[in-house]
């Protein structure tokens with residue numbers, strides 16, 4: 538039986554680092570500044586964006602919040618990006634995804650100045666990551682690497698299996714693990730014998746968006762399991778599959794009619810693993826903390842300090 542893997546200490550370390558760096562930059566007359574752009578009314582995006590702006594305030598990072606209507610065109614959003622690219626006082630630009638479907642998402646991502654691209658989604662930063670060059674890299678995978686460094690003595694040589702191949706998490710996660718000298722396997726929906734493949738992992742990173750996919754028989758004894766999935770469960774049959782009657786999650790479901798659940802079958806995985814991150818209350822904190830680090834990094838590089 539393993540333990541819940543706490544993400545908060547790593548998130549706090551990153552936030553403290555960003556806070557101290559912000560103070561040092563301000564002492565030199567540089568005020569790190571993040572511009573956050575939200576298009577439309579997606580409720581989850583509104584929560585994420587307000588948490589990002591709030592965290593900037595807590596660390597002394599300046600922020601601008603640009604809220605655009607749901608019917609915004611690609612051209613109008615591109616014009617805003619150009620304005621922010623040209624503003625020397627703005628160090629980081631974040632356009633919250635997903636964008637409404639009339640907007641060309643890849644044109645928007647490619648329009649952001651790569652040195653202000655605090656999400657690390659621009660093709661130039663994707664290339665820099667795969668070449669092992671300095672750049673700005675995606676916040677969730679970067680935060681997960683910091684968590685693993687805080688939790689595992691030696692990453693070098695470990696077999697890491699990444700479940701999922703998204704541009705935001707799976708692919709950059711695999712690149713960052715490679716940089717740490719892990720042996721890396723990427724699994725996806727067409728992978729054959731998934732339990733056998735995943736069952737070889739010392740480290741499992743689940744980021745696929747399928748609730749409870751990583752069941753106990755996918756987990757090797759003593760593995761470290763990081764759950765990046767956030768899925769909403771609203772059907773009783775799904776919840777009873779993963780959560781015991783009388784558990785905290787089940788009580789929450791009975792009260793609210795919905796719960797958030799990860800990509801890992803938590804109770805089963807915990808029986809085998811050494812450590813498993815919870816959902817919610819897990820890696821989400823790391824993402825936002827690393828966004829702050831990226832913003833300060835962008836400001837430092839611009840000032841060449």
Ligand code: GUN
Nearest residue numbers: 631632633634635656676
């Ligand atoms: N939507 C979900 N995750 C992210 C993220 O990390 N960055 C942005 N910009 N949008 C997101």
